[in-house]
Amino acid sequence: xxxxxxxxxxxxxxxxxxxxxxxxxxxxxxxxxxxxxxxxxxxxxxxxxxxxxxxxxxxxxxxxxxxxxxxxxxxxxxxxxxxxxxxxxxxxxxxxxxxxxxxxxxxxxxxxxxxxxxxxxxxxxxxxxxxxxxxxxxxxxxxxxxxxxxxxxxxxxxxxxxxxxxxxxxxxxxxxxxxxxxxxxxxxxxxxxxxxxxxxxxxxxxxxxxxxxxxxxxxxxxxxxxxxxxxxxxxxxxxxxxxxxxxxxxxxxxxxxxxxxxxxxxxxxxxxxxxxxxxxxxxxxxxxxxxxxxxxxxxxxxxxxxxxxxxxxxxxxxxxxxxxxxxxxxxxxxxxxxxxxxxxxxxxxxxxxxxxxxxxxxxxxxxxxxxxxxxxxxxxxxxxxxxxxxxxxxxxxxxxxxxxxxxxxxxxxxxxxxxxxxxxxxxxxxxxxxxxxxxxxxxxxxxxxxxxxxxxxxxxxxxxxxxxxxxxxxxxxxxxxxxxxxxxxxxxxxxxxxxxxxxxxxxxxxxxxxxxxxxxxxxxxxxxxxxxxxxxxxxxxxxxxxxxxxxxxxxxxxxxxxxxxxxxxxxxxxxxxxxxxxxxx
Amino acid sequence: xxxxxxxxxxxxxxxxxxxxxxxxxxxxxxxxxxxxxxxxxxxxxxxxxxxxxxxxxxxxxxxxxxxxxxxxxxxxxxxxxxxxxxxxxxxxxxxxxxxxx
Numbered sequence: 038x039x040x041x042x043x044x045x046x047x048x049x050x051x052x053x054x055x056x057x058x059x060x061x062x063x064x065x066x067x068x069x070x071x072x073x074x075x076x077x078x079x080x081x082x083x084x085x086x087x088x089x090x091x092x093x094x095x096x097x098x099x100x101x102x103x104x105x106x107x108x109x110x111x112x113x114x115x116x117x118x119x120x121x122x123x124x125x126x127x128x129x130x131x132x133x134x135x136x137x138x139x140x141x142x143x144x145x146x147x148x149x150x151x152x153x154x155x156x157x158x159x160x161x162x163x164x165x166x167x168x169x170x171x172x173x174x175x176x177x178x179x180x181x182x183x184x185x186x187x188x189x190x191x192x193x194x195x196x197x198x199x200x201x202x203x204x205x206x207x208x209x210x211x212x213x214x215x216x217x218x219x220x221x222x223x224x225x226x227x228x229x230x231x232x233x234x235x236x237x238x239x240x241x242x243x244x245x246x247x248x249x250x251x252x253x254x255x256x257x258x259x260x261x262x263x264x265x266x267x268x269x270x271x272x273x274x275x276x277x278x279x280x281x282x283x284x285x286x287x288x289x290x291x292x293x294x295x296x297x298x299x300x301x302x303x304x305x306x307x308x309x310x311x312x313x314x315x316x317x318x319x320x321x322x323x324x325x326x327x328x329x330x331x332x333x334x335x336x337x338x339x340x341x342x343x344x345x346x347x348x349x350x351x352x353x354x355x356x357x358x359x360x361x362x363x364x365x366x367x368x369x370x371x372x373x374x375x376x377x378x379x380x381x382x383x384x385x386x387x388x389x390x391x392x393x394x395x396x397x398x399x400x401x402x403x404x405x406x407x408x409x410x411x412x413x414x415x416x417x418x419x420x421x422x423x424x425x426x427x428x429x430x431x432x433x434x435x436x437x438x439x440x441x442x443x444x445x446x447x448x449x450x451x452x453x454x455x456x457x458x459x460x461x462x463x464x465x466x467x468x469x470x471x472x473x474x475x476x477x478x479x480x481x482x483x484x485x486x487x488x489x490x491x492x493x494x495x496x497x498x499x500x501x502x503x504x505x506x507x508x509x510x511x512x513x514x515x516x517x518x519x520x521x522x523x524x525x526x527x528x529x530x531x532x533x534x535x536x537x538x539x540x541x542x543x544x545x546x547x548x549x550x551x552x553x554x555x556x557x558x559x560x561x562x563x564x565x566x567x568x569x570x571x572x573x574x575x576x577x578x579x580x581x582x583x584x585x586x587x588x589x590x591x592x593x594x595x596x597x598x599x600x601x602x603x604x605x606x607x608x609x610x611x612x613x614x615x616x617x618x619x620x621x622x
Numbered sequence: 623x624x625x626x627x628x629x630x631x632x633x634x635x636x637x638x639x640x641x642x643x644x645x646x647x648x649x650x651x652x653x654x655x656x657x658x659x660x661x662x663x664x665x666x667x668x669x670x671x672x673x674x675x676x677x678x679x680x681x682x683x684x685x686x687x688x689x690x691x692x693x694x695x696x697x698x699x700x701x702x703x704x705x706x707x708x709x710x711x712x713x714x715x716x717x718x719x720x721x722x723x
Binding site: 251253254297298299300302320321322323337338339340341342345346371383385386421 | 677678679681682683685686688689706709710713714715716718719
């Protein structure tokens, strides 16, 4: 009866080669094989028939099984089939021990799931050799299985990380964007999510600023960089920082944060509310297309991507473009240019030039781009993210008398202004003349603008325009009519830079007086005075007299017209170097 | 082999030849090409004549080489870039960081 039990003389500790299960209805056979195996270093389990073998197998998993064929009840073939089924993908060598010698029986052994067979009575040397061979195969399987488990675990981790990156990107980075319905947007991610970044924010004067960027790398690597970039972009724009200052700060942050081989290619576009001009900076991105009434103008990248050099971006990289109306901007990531077709040709080498010609006469640019792209790519799977942004430059972009939210780009609690008045003045002289910040920048932290949020945009426009006139015309003596010629715009601004850099002597004095009015009204009186010689009344360009109608032939006067439409009144003194405007609500 | 290197000028110039696609799969090979240099090299030349494609990870690899060369006061020259490869280098304005011939 002892033979029927699963016990054996030694314990598993003395069995370096593991556990062997012997299934044979003859006790003598079991004893014989058992003795051999124990000597070989196995711990043996005995089963007298198939049922018992299956019962043992439910409790323990042996490392190798020796199966007799002819047994009462379930025979060896059936037992083996059931064990194999229970094992699933796991592997245990099963060696048949059979007195049968006919070819068919032997083939049946393998078909039933056995790995090898040994004829009874067995040859000791052959048995040992075959056991060793089976163990090699088994160990290989185990190794493979362990690798598979590890690989599955890592893959699952990576999927989780991608999901996290996607969430961060869309919730943390995208939600502070100013919603502008007139923008057209195309995004096709190559992977689970797109590493290209689009940020939009309102300028303090109600205009628009857009950052269109492409990080090296995808997934989590890109998401990490996007977070500080979004923070800086929104915070600095809300405080009225100018383009170059913002770019410098972004560069500084990315230079410190990212390793040497990672950077962010980007386009920055700022469109002030007056819609007279736009500012464009392209660092390492494909050319930005501007469709105007004359055709397509391309703005190539003049600057390095951000985060590579510690030096801040240069003034030269920032382009000012005069706007005449009826313009549309199109920005693209390099995935667009490098989109491949079935013949591995790039879009930039095939359909792109034709597309540019088509775009010259189109109102909407994104639809023809998508059509051309789809025609080129067909069914070919793309390996890079494809992102494009269309900015039609129309009144719809601008949001002057806005709610608190859009001005700041964030949900801000609405407060009421206090009852009373405040007066603030500033005088900038000589080297500080170029340093005029925005009203938001100057007064925001003093909390003087709390409750006045709907009017900050208008105030920015008014003060910016009046200050610009005081500085450029009053002190620097620049002639606005230069701006009307074809390259006059660039000439004007490079001359402006030159004169500022040369060092100019002069002062501009600014004073703001706020007074609360009944019924939640208020007024801001704005006074500017410059130390320039003023203007003779007969000067045809500037200043506009109080009762002169706006002149469409003089586009540079558009800014003052806008100011006049916002203010209750605007008066110049006789000399032309002092102006007082009143904004009331 | 997609990356081959040659030593010239008595050890003072290391030429790294990139064949085919210069992308992330070349990362290790590219780094191995210059990693064990002992500082004798005064000029690194990246030969892209046979390179068919260059992406942003390749730009990153060039930046790593540049950083290494900077530590050793060595120069980095990129030569032989044609059409597609040249286009990517130009858009990124890498002519400001490397001598491109």
